[in-house]
Amino acid sequence: MKKHQPGRWGFIFILPWLLGFIFFTAGPMIASLVLSFTRYDLSTIHFVGTKNYERILFDEPLFWKSLQVTVTYAFFSVPLGIAGSLALALMLNQKVAGERIFRTLFYLPSLVPSVASALLWSWIFNADNGLLNYTLGLFGWGGVEWLADERYTLGAFVVMSLWGIGGGRMIIFLAGLQGISESYYEAARLDGASAWRQFRNVTLPLLSPVMFFNLILGVIGAFQVFTQAYIMTAGGPNNATYFYALAIFRNAFEYFKLGKASALAWILFLILMAITALQFWASKRWVHYEGEAKS
Amino acid sequence: MNKALAIAGILIASLAASNCTAKADRRIQLRYMAWGNVEQLALEQELVDRFNRRNPDLNVRLFKVPQSAYGNKSIVMFASRTSPDVVRVDHFNFPQLAERNYFRDLSEFTETDPEFDAKEFFPLAMQENYSNGKLLALNVLFGGGVMIYNKTLLKKAGLPDPFELWKRGEWTTERTLEYAIKLTKFDANGRPSQFGVGFPNMPFYVGIMYGYGANLLSEDLSRSAMDTPEASEAMQWVADLRWKHRVCPSPSQGANAAFGFETGRLAMEFNYIGVTSRYREKIKDFEWDICPMPDGPKGKSLFVKGNQLVMYRETKHPAAAWRLLKFIVSEEAERFLYIEQRRQSPTRIKLAQSSDFLQPKAPPFNMPSVTASVESGKVLPIGPRWPEVITVVGSEFDSLFAGRERDAKVVLQRAHKAVNKLLSEDPGL
Numbered sequence: 001m002k003k004h005q006p007g008r009w010g011f012i013f014i015l016p017w018l019l020g021f022i023f024f025t026a027g028p029m030i031a032s033l034v035l036s037f038t039r040y041d042l043s044t045i046h047f048v049g050t051k052n053y054e055r056i057l058f059d060e061p062l063f064w065k066s067l068q069v070t071v072t073y074a075f076f077s078v079p080l081g082i083a084g085s086l087a088l089a090l091m092l093n094q095k096v097a098g099e100r101i102f103r104t105l106f107y108l109p110s111l112v113p114s115v116a117s118a119l120l121w122s123w124i125f126n127a128d129n130g131l132l133n134y135t136l137g138l139f140g141w142g143g144v145e146w147l148a149d150e151r152y153t154l155g156a157f158v159v160m161s162l163w164g165i166g167g168g169r170m171i172i173f174l175a176g177l178q179g180i181s182e183s184y185y186e187a188a189r190l191d192g193a194s195a196w197r198q199f200r201n202v203t204l205p206l207l208s209p210v211m212f213f214n215l216i217l218g219v220i221g222a223f224q225v226f227t228q229a230y231i232m233t234a235g236g237p238n239n240a241t242y243f244y245a246l247a248i249f250r251n252a253f254e255y256f257k258l259g260k261a262s263a264l265a266w267i268l269f270l271i272l273m274a275i276t277a278l279q280f281w282a283s284k285r286w287v288h289y290e291g292e293a294k295s
Numbered sequence: 296m297n298k299a300l301a302i303a304g305i306l307i308a309s310l311a312a313s314n315c316t317a318k319a320d321r322r323i324q325l326r327y328m329a330w331g332n333v334e335q336l337a338l339e340q341e342l343v344d345r346f347n348r349r350n351p352d353l354n355v356r357l358f359k360v361p362q363s364a365y366g367n368k369s370i371v372m373f374a375s376r377t378s379p380d381v382v383r384v385d386h387f388n389f390p391q392l393a394e395r396n397y398f399r400d401l402s403e404f405t406e407t408d409p410e411f412d413a414k415e416f417f418p419l420a421m422q423e424n425y426s427n428g429k430l431l432a433l434n435v436l437f438g439g440g441v442m443i444y445n446k447t448l449l450k451k452a453g454l455p456d457p458f459e460l461w462k463r464g465e466w467t468t469e470r471t472l473e474y475a476i477k478l479t480k481f482d483a484n485g486r487p488s489q490f491g492v493g494f495p496n497m498p499f500y501v502g503i504m505y506g507y508g509a510n511l512l513s514e515d516l517s518r519s520a521m522d523t524p525e526a527s528e529a530m531q532w533v534a535d536l537r538w539k540h541r542v543c544p545s546p547s548q549g550a551n552a553a554f555g556f557e558t559g560r561l562a563m564e565f566n567y568i569g570v571t572s573r574y575r576e577k578i579k580d581f582e583w584d585i586c587p588m589p590d591g592p593k594g595k596s597l598f599v600k601g602n603q604l605v606m607y608r609e610t611k612h613p614a615a616a617w618r619l620l621k622f623i624v625s626e627e628a629e630r631f632l633y634i635e636q637r638r639q640s641p642t643r644i645k646l647a648q649s650s651d652f653l654q655p656k657a658p659p660f661n662m663p664s665v666t667a668s669v670e671s672g673k674v675l676p677i678g679p680r681w682p683e684v685i686t687v688v689g690s691e692f693d694s695l696f697a698g699r700e701r702d703a704k705v706v707l708q709r710a711h712k713a714v715n716k717l718l719s720e721d722p723g724l
Contacts, residue, residue, distance in 0.1 A: 039723035042374040043395040048724070055724045127547030128486075148546035148697050235686075237546075237693040253367050254682045256391070260724055 036262035045259075052263035063264070065239050066247040067271075073154060073243070074222035077161040082214055084165035086207075089173035090199075103174070110167025114227040121160045122147065122232050132159075147233055150240035157241060160228060169214050176210035177203070205288040212287045216279055220272055244268055322354040323615045326379035328372075329357065330365040334572060338636055345631075346622045353615050373397040373607070380610040381619050383435065386423055387681060389603045393426035394679040398605040400429045404617040411621055417669050419599050420642035433624045435632075436569065437601030438640035439668025440499050440588055442471075443556060443571070443659070444563040447581035448489070452477050457563075458586040458661040468506060468532055468596070471563070471589040475542035478562035490554050491542035493564035494696070495533055497685065498675050499588070502565075502598040504529040505673050506591020511688065512714070516678035519714035521688075521707045525593065530695065531703035538698040546697060556583075568665050569638050575657055585659040587667045597672035601642070640665045680722060687713045 011018075036053070039046045056063045092103050112120070124131045125146035133144060146156040184202045193201065204211075226245035229235055235242040235250075248268070252261035329339045336359055343357045358379050360368045366388060372378040373392065384392060392398070401424075405411050413421055416434070424432040444457055454474055460466040475491025482488045495503055504510055507529035510520045520526065536543045544554045544561075554561045557577045565588070574583065588596040604623055606616045622628055624642060633641045634651050641647045647669060653662045678684075691710035694700040 039721075041395065041723060042370065043397070046723075051724055126553075127545075129553060145545070145547050145697070150693075150697075150699070236690060237697050238699075239690050250682075250686065253370060254686075255680075256370075256395070257723060 032262040032265055035259050036266050038259040040258040040262075041256040042258065048259065052260045053267070056260065056263055056267065062239065062242065062247065066242045066244045069154060069240065069242055070223055070225070070244040073157060073161075073225065074219055076158045078215065078218040078222050080158065081161055081165055081169065081218055082211065084162055085167075085169040085214070086173050086211070088166055088170050089177055090203075092170070093174060093177045106166035106170065108166075110164050115231060117160075117163055118228045118231040121156075121163070121228070125156050125160075148237055150237045153233060153237060153240045157225070157228060161222075161225075169218070172210055172214060173207070176207050180206045206290060208287040209289055212279070212283050216276055219275055219279070223268060223272060320354070322352055323612050325353060325355045325381065325612060325615055325619060326358045327355050327381045327383075327619060328360060328369065328379040329383040330360055330362045332362075335638065338632060338638065342623060342628055342631070345627070346619060349622075350618060353618065355619055376609060378607040378609075380607055380612060380616040381623075382605050382607060384432070384603045384605055386600050386603060386675070387677060387685075389423070389432065389605075390426055390677055390679045391681060392605075393429075393431050397608055398426075398431040399608045399610065399613060400431060401433070401606065401617070401620070402430050404613075404621075405430060408617070408621070415644060416624075416642045417644055417647070419669060419672060419674060420601060422674055423599070423601055424603060432603035432605045433620055434601040434642045435604050435623060436639045437599065437642045437669065438568055438665055439597055439599045439672045440502055440565055441568055441585045441664050441668070442563055442588060443566050443574070443583060443585050445556070445559065445561070445581055445583050447583075448478060448559075448562045449474070450582075452562075454478075456584075456586075458584065458664065461586050461589075461664070464590070466586060466589050468503065468589045468591050472532070472536065472540065472542070474563065475536065476540055479540075479542045487541075487544070487548065489560045489562065490544050490548075491562050492536060493554070493556070493561055493566075494537060494543045495565040497689070498598060498600065499565040500530065500533050501675055502588050502596040503533055503591060505598060506589070506594055506596030507532070508591070508593030510676060512676040512678070512684070516676055518718055519711040521711040521714070527704040527707050529591065530692075530707060534695045534698075534701070534703055537696070538701060568640065568659070571659055572637060583658055584661050585664045586661055587664045595671065595673075597668045598675055599668050599672040600675055601639070640669045642669075680718065683717055684714055687717055 035045075037047060037049060039048045039051075088106055092099065092106060096102075109117070123129075127133055127143065127145045127148065130146070132146065136144070144152055146152050180203065184206065185198055188198045188202050224245050225243045226249065229241045229243045229246050230249070233241045235246050244264070248261050248264045251257045251264060327339075327343060329336070331339065336357075339359075340357050343355050346355055347353065366385075369378070369382060369384065369388075370392070373395070378397070405413055417437075420434040420437045421430075423434055423437075424430055442457065446456070449456065454477060457466050457470075457474070460470060471492065478489065478491035479487065480489040501511055504526060507525045509523050509526035509529050511526075512518065513520045537545060548554060556564045556566070557574060559578075559581050568585065571585070588598075590596060604620055606613065606620060610616050626643060626646065629641045629643050629646050630651070632638050634646065634649075637655070641652060646652055647666050653666070654660075655662060688710050691706055691713060695703055695706040700706050
């Protein structure tokens with residue numbers, strides 16, 4: 001009897017995922033790459049070479065606007081989100097009574113569907129009766145038209161993004177924190193390190209791979225913001241929340257320019273690839289892996 | 296083991312039974328897709344049930360899709376050739392979809408069916424159904440915008456009834472502003488407690504433009520028409536309601552329906568008649584009614600808009616689908632939808648002019664306000680590139696409506712240039 005090779009079984013086990021990847025991810029990706037060189041409106045299709053890309057890059061002010069909106073949003077929301085998640089994880093990592101209840105409570109907001117949370121935030125940001133302006137009013141500030149004044153709308157979206165700091169990112173940080181051996185802290189304490197010093201020289205370096213992971217996912221996630229902008233502001237006022245994903249959606253499903261939308265998607269893919277490559281390159285300077293020898 | 300076998304047996308038996316039932320059903324199966332709130336979908340279901348009862352050889356199933364997903368769902372279904380046989384399409388999307396050849400030309404039926412006579416319908420209702428000279432739809436939920444007003448508040452303020460003024464030709468934009476100023480109130484802290492009028496959003500501001508002798512686009516929809524002094528004056532009137540006279544809620548004041556008409560804190564609003572079914576149910580503590588949109592300095596502000604009932608081009612049962620289409624615009628269906636349920640205006644002239652429609656027993660009572668639009672309103676400038684046009688116009692108008700730019704002329708010049716640039720470009724790129 002012929003003996004099965006272990007590799008074959010491995011292949012069989014990953015086959016469901018592999019088929020899913022080929023048919024639902026790689027296939028559509030290749031199709032969209034082909035479509036990006038066509039004029040396709042769901043009924044007719046014509047090859048147009050690189051015209052979609054030329055149009056987007058050289059004759060489409062809204063492309064640059066959407067990129068500017070998305071980059072600005074990512075620039076503020078990702079670091080703030082990571083800092084917030086880390087702070088929460090540090091607090092929830094303390095050995096206190098009811099720690100599991102606290103962890104659950106802080107995780108709960110991330111379970112609220114994005115449509116529901118968008119509606120909730122539209123109330124919070126209401127200029128007249130909203131909680132935010134009411135609170136600011138107690139200190140003599142307020143009166144800001146958060147979602148109607150283009151100077152503040154993107155800021156409101158950044159604030160709203162912090163709603164998710166207790167979600168998956170915090171859990172990953174928490175897992176990372178719990179993976180740091182107590183012996184490092186003991187050694188540091190024996191050397192007389194303060195709490196800050198322990199955090200700065202033990203926690204942060206050992207947590208840097210987790211932080212790096214969260215950073216990459218955070219940037220990718222920030223470039224894909226869609227639901228809130230679609231529901232709360234529809235890209236307005238005056239395109240102040242015209243996020244890149246909204247631009248893709250509108251071109252594809254409102255204007256039927258599927259070729260152009262595919263080109264937009266591929267430009268986004270290339271931008272994200274470049275940013276991720278840059279992050280990997282920069283990570284050599286600040287990400288430390290346990291047990292790695294430092295030259 | 297025995298239990299598992301028993302369950303498997305039951306499952307197989309059920310499948311076999313359902314298969315037999317399906318085989319026994321020799322009726323032609325049709326799908327009809329529509330959207331709407333719970334009440335509207337209940338009415339659609341009632342129509343489908345009535346049709347099925349009268350047509351035992353057919354079986355229509357209502358395919359309900361939530362409003363938020365309807366546009367995308369219908370597009371994907373048309374493109375993937377899985378569309379239901381009959382579909383209701385919003386007029387905002389109709390010309391765009393019609394360009395893509397998804398709809399069957401209905402002339403083959405309208406010209407040969409002795410039971411169908413296009414002359415029985417308002418010409419404006421038929422006009423919306425054409426694309427490139429082809430009749431591709433029948434009109435449903437047709438009508439124009441009206442003004443809804445709180446009679447109790449107007450009486451308290453000693454103001455004559457707007458509908459009476461309209462009958463004398465005296466209900467104008469000027470008079471509307473005068474009313475709105477008198478009906479706006481502030482509390483002791485200077486915060487608005489009551490607004491005179493709701494903001495005329497799209498397409499109501501297009502109606503105001505009509506009254507000023509202006510339009511968004513040229514007649515052939517090929518270029519912007521917003522560079523005229525009349526267009527600037529119309530939009531200045533609209534913007535000034537909010538930022539100069541402060542008689543209508545700002546975007547944030549109006550958010551989350553804080554000054555919804557039902558609250559009794561808004562004296563007048565621009566809206567469609569369809570909303571009144573909710574008002575009849577909710578409003579108990581004040582009187583209200585409707586009147587037409589106010590005339591502008593150069594004419595009427597009346598506009599019309601409906602939904603299009605289309606037949607999917609590749610339906611396997613065109614004759615059966617035509618019977619359904621014809622039923623939904625039949626006298627019976629229109630009587631049910633527009634006279635009993637009062638969702639919009641009948642598209643049939645006879646029904647719209649009948650005493651049953653014009654003299655209802657519950658508010659709104661001033662039904663000639665609705666008939667006025669369908670008789671002499673103007674269609675909206677909606678062409679195949681409407682979604683792009685209105686996005687460009689909307690983003691420019693945002694600054695006017697949010698009060699960042701107070702001069703309408705500046706905004707209209709920008710919108711004019713942006714729309715002309717858009718319309719001069721290759722539509723596919």
